[in-house]
Amino acid sequence: MEEQLFKLSKEFKFQVEQKQPDSISCKKLLTKLKIAMAEEGILFPGTDFPLDVKNVIFAREVLELAVIMSVKLEDMDLFERQISQVKPYYFDYGTEIKKSENELLILGMNLLYLLSLNRIGEFHTELELIEFESRSNPFIKFNLQVEELLLDGNYLGIQTICEKPPSDLYSVFVSRLKLSIQELILNSTDKSYKSLDLKTAKDLFMMESIEEVKEIAQTNNWRIVDNKLFFDNLDEDEEKIPTNKVIREIIGYAKELEKII
DSSP, X not given: OHHHHHHHHHHHHHHHTSSSOOHHHHHHHHHHHHHXXXXXXXXXXXXXXXXXXXXXXXXXXXXXXXXXXHHHTTOHHHHHHHHHHHHHHHHXXXXXXXXXXXXXXXXHHHHHHHHHTTOHHHHHHHHHTSOGGGGGSHHHHHHHHHHHHHHHTOHHHHHHHHTSOSSGGGHHHHHHHHHHHHHHHHHHHTTTOSEEEHHXXXXXXXXXXXXXXXXXXXXXXXXXETTEEEXXXXXXXXXXXXXXXXXXXXXXXXXXXXXHO
16 A cells, blocks of 8 residues: 555656646546555544654655645635645744654745735634744745734735745735736725726726726616726815825836736
């Protein structure tokens, strides 16, 4: 059985490390691996001491690969499941096993995933599990900076640090963060402006085309007249909020983030 596990894990690692892993092949291999590991009692080895360190590290490495696979496949349901399975290997064994080189990368991706969904409470719960001295690590520090900028509403600041994420794997979550910010802007713009020309609206909403703006307008019952988008929600004399300066900054952020994604 040990030889079979080694063979399966080697093949799984090879598949996951491809630039674009094949979803069906990877998931089949992962299922086979987990079944074989469960039969050998090493998938969830428990906390009884002394540990079989070799088996614990083997299982941890497989589950880390499963996390990376889920990110490359952009399967967030799978990502959540694999994160929940690998976390005990980081927090339940103390100094009994050597820390994984991928631990902070994996935990950092989980933090950014939570931020991209605006699950701030869960973000802080997960952050509390991470040793304070590890928070200066680039994989963790990046998320702390993003959270601070989100709370400040500083989208231009987010754009700046997202130009150089600590790992290419973070790009999936940066994309999701973009969608969250887009939704935030959409939900607030009709409360702040009486009208916008379609080009300005396209840039502000971080959309690819005027047609997308028209679809959003139809969904939200906004009027389009002479290439202008009307929200019909402010009195004539009501001051526009935010200011024109702020909206120009947001549009600039949208353009730059499009280049990154």
